[in-house]
Amino acid sequence: MARTAGSHSDITGPRVRDAALRLFAERGYAAVSMRAIAGEVGVQAGALYNYTPDKQSLLFDLMEGHMTELLGASADDPGQSPHDRLQDFVSFHIAFHHARPDAVFIAYMELRNLTPENFARIEALRRRYEDGLEAILRAGVAQGDFDVADTKIATLAIIAMLTGVNTWFRDGGRLSLDEVIAQYWGMVRRAVGAA
């Protein structure tokens, strides 16, 4: 990783974000210094400020990027049956979160380190994602496919259950990710009273 002084902005920028993502996930935002991020990238601390106005913006940009990607990748098709839409959601949620454990961890753990303004913006994105699942549950109840007493509670319960996979699942373990997805889908399907 030897580097001479000079122009590297096009590669240094992403490397700063990657290093911050990894270190924030590993040690927590408050415990990571700008010097530590710089060391990971291979520059001095002062150089980071060419890529972010401050540490807070670095955190916010990572979280906003993750949430935007999450919303963009979740493709719900209201033309399908609620049953199929819910199955797709379960499969998507587990697979998407499994593919980016650091970003997921930060999005859940570092909310309190956002300024109030930044917190409100991330919360709004998270809420939009929840609303997507609740719409599926409501459609299923309306069509008589699901038996759910309170769609809001069921939404939160299902998301908490699915996100929990990230805390224990590791590739190469007893079960493949597809097997895990199948098992969670089985539990979700029955929890909502789907046929």
Place this chain on the structure above:
Amino acid sequence: MARTAGSHSDITGPRVRDAALRLFAERGYAAVSMRAIAGEVGVQAGALYNYTPDKQSLLFDLMEGHMTELLGASADDPGQSPHDRLQDFVSFHIAFHHARPDAVFIAYMELRNLTPENFARIEALRRRYEDGLEAILRAGVAQGDFDVADTKIATLAIIAMLTGVNTWFRDGGRLSLDEVIAQYWGMVRRAVGAA
């Protein structure tokens, strides 16, 4: 809270723990200084070291106390039916966690700020709690009361789902805690295929 110099050890000790619990939950371990804890208690920072050898021990003692209390309070009766034992577990878990949100939050969020030795001890306690639920599920499967493909996965899924209540439930909201417990029990009951 006026106080003169002198002997207050019997009340200051618990106050240090209470202040640390509250502040760690609110801002995170790494973001809370010993001065902040001392300020909350009404003493100078140096005085805290009469009650804890260092900041790390303060965190560990809070987490170990919480986990020990959790294990002591969960009273499973293997003489009951698996159905009743599971219902009791759901009810107990939600109510116990609701009663001490700060300790629960710390127990989940600050694991990475423990030294490796302390982490291993807390993990062992958490594992014992999980094993309690898994024993119930296995008994239910053995007796033909439950239909669960993998009791370990179901254990983790149920605990994640139930613990999630703490992230959104607030007293005085749309639903009472008893109503929430009833709804979660309905979802858990169906997820494990109980009659």
Place this chain on the structure above:
DNA sequence: GTCTATAGAGTGATAGAC
């Protein structure tokens, strides 16, 4: 048991040379 004072290290962010 609590105080003040301090050691020794680390913090985020900026200025100006190259």
Place this chain on the structure above:
DNA sequence: GTCTATCACTCTATAGAC
């Protein structure tokens, strides 16, 4: 665009007076 140097604090933990 990156460097070095630095400002102005803050941090944990300890020593010794009272």
